[in-house]
Amino acid sequence: MATQDRLIESTQELLWERGYVGTSPKAIQQRAGVGQGSMYHHFTGKPDLAATALRRSAEQMRAIAAADLAAPGTAYDRIAAYLLRDRDVLRGCRIGRMAQDPDVIADPQLRAPVEETFDWLRGRIAELIAEGQAAGELTMGVDPADTAAAVVAVVQGGYVLARAAGRAEPFDQAVRGALGLLAAQRTVDRTA
Amino acid sequence: MATQDRLIESTQELLWERGYVGTSPKAIQQRAGVGQGSMYHHFTGKPDLAATALRRSAEQMRAIAAADLAAPGTAYDRIAAYLLRDRDVLRGCRIGRMAQDPDVIADPQLRAPVEETFDWLRGRIAELIAEGQAAGELTMGVDPADTAAAVVAVVQGGYVLARAAGRAEPFDQAVRGALGLLAAQRTVDRTA
DNA sequence: GTCTATATTCGGATAGAC
DNA sequence: GTCTATCCGAATATAGAC
Numbered sequence: 001m002a003t004q005d006r007l008i009e010s011t012q013e014l015l016w017e018r019g020y021v022g023t024s025p026k027a028i029q030q031r032a033g034v035g036q037g038s039m040y041h042h043f044t045g046k047p048d049l050a051a052t053a054l055r056r057s058a059e060q061m062r063a064i065a066a067a068d069l070a071a072p073g074t075a076y077d078r079i080a081a082y083l084l085r086d087r088d089v090l091r092g093c094r095i096g097r098m099a100q101d102p103d104v105i106a107d108p109q110l111r112a113p114v115e116e117t118f119d120w121l122r123g124r125i126a127e128l129i130a131e132g133q134a135a136g137e138l139t140m141g142v143d144p145a146d147t148a149a150a151v152v153a154v155v156q157g158g159y160v161l162a163r164a165a166g167r168a169e170p171f172d173q174a175v176r177g178a179l180g181l182l183a184a185q186r187t188v189d190r191t192a
Numbered sequence: 193m194a195t196q197d198r199l200i201e202s203t204q205e206l207l208w209e210r211g212y213v214g215t216s217p218k219a220i221q222q223r224a225g226v227g228q229g230s231m232y233h234h235f236t237g238k239p240d241l242a243a244t245a246l247r248r249s250a251e252q253m254r255a256i257a258a259a260d261l262a263a264p265g266t267a268y269d270r271i272a273a274y275l276l277r278d279r280d281v282l283r284g285c286r287i288g289r290m291a292q293d294p295d296v297i298a299d300p301q302l303r304a305p306v307e308e309t310f311d312w313l314r315g316r317i318a319e320l321i322a323e324g325q326a327a328g329e330l331t332m333g334v335d336p337a338d339t340a341a342a343v344v345a346v347v348q349g350g351y352v353l354a355r356a357a358g359r360a361e362p363f364d365q366a367v368r369g370a371l372g373l374l375a376a377q378r379t380v381d382r383t384a
Numbered sequence: 385g386t387c388t389a390t391a392t393t394c395g396g397a398t399a400g401a402c
Numbered sequence: 403g404t405c406t407a408t409c410c411g412a413a414t415a416t417a418g419a420c
Contacts (some may be wrong), residue, residue, distance in 0.1 A: 012309030018294055022213045024395055035405045035411080036397085042403090046396070092292065099355040100284065100292045102210055114356045122353070122362070142372040149362055150369030160348040161314070161341060163291040167299045170314070170341050177342030180334040180375035194385080216413055227387050232415070234385090387420075394413070402405075 004042045006032040011053035016094040020050055020101045020110070051109045057094050058113035062120060069124055075132030077184055079125060079151060083175045089168040092159045122148045138185045147182075154178040196234050198224040203245035208286040213303070217355045234358060243301045249286050250305035254312060261316055267324030268378055271317060271343060275367045281360035309321045314340045330377045340376075346370040 001009075010031035013018050021075040029039055043049040064085075071081035095117050104110040125148035132138035154174050161170035193201075202223035206215040217238050221231055235241040256277075263273035287309050296302040317340035324330035346366050353362035 010396070019211075019213065019292065022294065025397080036401095037406080038217055038404055040397070047329065052240035066365075096349075096356070097292050097351045099352045100211065100289050102214065105358070111356070111358065115358065117369075118353050118356045118362070125226075139376075141376055142252075143368065146365045146369035146372060147349070148369070149353060150346050150367075150373065151366035153346045153362075153366035154342050155349065155352055156352040157288075157345030157347065157349030158341070159289045160291045160352075161310055161345055163297055164288070164303070164310045166297070166307065168302065170310070173314075174339045174345035175342075176335065176342070177338035177345075178373075180338060181342065181370075181377070184331075184376050185331055185373070217415080218413070228415085229386050229388080229418095236412070385420105387418100389419090390417075391415085392413100393415105395411085396409105398409075399407085400405100401407095402403105 003032070003034055003038055004063055007034065007039055007049060009058060011049050012094070014055055014056050015050060015057070016091065016097065019097060020104050023050070025049075039082050047107060047109065051107075051113075054095075054098065054104075054110060058117045060116055061093075066124070066126065069128060073133075074137050074186075075128040076137065076182060078128055080179055082125070083151070083155065083179060087171075089159065089162045089171045090166075092163055093156060096156045096159065104136050118152065119187060122154050124148075125151055131167045136187060139187060142185060150180075151178060195224070195226055195230055199226065199234060199241060200248060201230055202245070203241050204249050204286070207242060207245055207249070208283065208289065208384075210286045211289060212296050213229050214365065215242070217241075239299060239301065243299075243305075246287075246290065246296075246305045250309045253285075253287050254309055257313055261320060266329050266378075267320045267327075268329065268374060270320055270333060271374065272371055274317070275347065275371060279363075281351065281354045283360075284355055285348060288348045288351065314346050316340075317343055326380070328379060330378060334377060342372060 007028060011023070012030050014027055014031065025039060028049065029036060039049065043052065066080060068082040069078050069087050071078045095114055098104045098110070098114045102115065122145070126144040129138065129142070129144040129147055133140055133144065158171035158174040161174060162168050198297055199220060202220050203215070220241065221228060231241065235244070251367050255276060260277050262269045263284045286357065287306055290296045290341060296306065300316040314337070319338040321330060321334070321336040321339055326333050327338065347358070350363035350366040353366060354360050
């Protein structure tokens with residue numbers, strides 16, 4: 001793999017594990033197996049490299065979520081596929097984690113991929129819910145945009161609860177809780 | 193105020209703003225207005241001081257949440273009071289934010305207050321939901337513990353979405369979404 | 385108890401050889 | 403393009419004066 005790509009991948013990993021503040025150029029170089037000079041040849045510095053890595057992570061996360069949300073079945077089924085996807089819960093979300101970092105939030109270059117990812121995700125889920133309502137699959141009792149935000153928040157908050165607990169169970173509970181509430185919005189009883 | 197207390201308060205603020213990795217002893221001392229020596233006289237080092245500050249923040253957060261959840265009215269009303277409490281959304285949750293920090297998660301002394309706070313919060317809300325079900329206010333269609341985890345996750349995830357967006361609206365959306373789903377669990381229609 | 389040095393390592397980056 | 407050498411300040415802590 002090219003030096004550039006190894007640098008980007010190492011940065012993606014370290015940002016996920018340790019966040020922006022906790023990731024040093026030296027650590028990136030060592031993981032990538034390149035010297036100091038290489039990094040500063042390809043990138044102007046840590047913010048530049050981090051922005052590149054974040055954009056790539058955002059693309060990847062979006063592709064994965066898009067695939068989940070295109071699962072076969074109803075709107076409910078698709079959202080369930082997204083919520084129930086197999087995750088390494090204790091690692092957390094590599095995009096959502098960035099929202100906690102003040103240096104990321106303060107830098108428009110770094111925040112942009114994070115913001116855009118969640119904007120897109122909320123929008124896509126809201127779309128599904130609205131389609132489900134239009135098709136008569138879901139009741140009209142809930143607002144699509146609000147409900148979509150709640151669904152995404154359950155995932156992001158689930159990571160927080162799981163990491164706080166040191167185990168994945170609270171994430172799974174939150175997901176089951178959200179699905180239980182969503183299930184009540186279906187117009188046909190499938191619990192039988 | 194005593195020097196010790198000023199150190200603890202400054203640490204609470206900085207942990208909230210910048211996290212554990214991003215908070216330096218020097219910054220704590222400067223904000224507290226004390227010299228290097230004072231801090232190391234009262235505390236053995238950064239981890240010791242941070243643990244003390246976190247325990248205090250956890251107590252405070254728990255007291256506030258307990259008050260919300262003791263609001264007058266039904267179980268739904270109490271959970272709504274918790275969800276709708278006035279928050280400085282873009283600052284995030286001073287306890288939840290710690291869950292992202294690998295150094296906090298790795299240190300049992302630091303993680304304990306975080307874990308205990310969320311364990312308690314989930315348990316308290318689950319209790320309320322179970323009481324609401326027992327009283328016939330809420331349907332038996334949802335699991336109390338799972339639903340409670342979802343409620344807490346919506347708040348924690350709401351902070352993530354809001355910070356990612358640079359504005360409070362996604363938090364408010366998520367809360368409205370959660371309330372909309374919970375409202376459907378009430379046995380009496382109050383939407384009229 | 386509090387302060388001012390001082391020590392040591394790390395973070396972030398530049399300079400210049402190859 | 404990549405490497406090593408080097409620089410400067412910050413992070414964390416210790417020593418010892420007052």
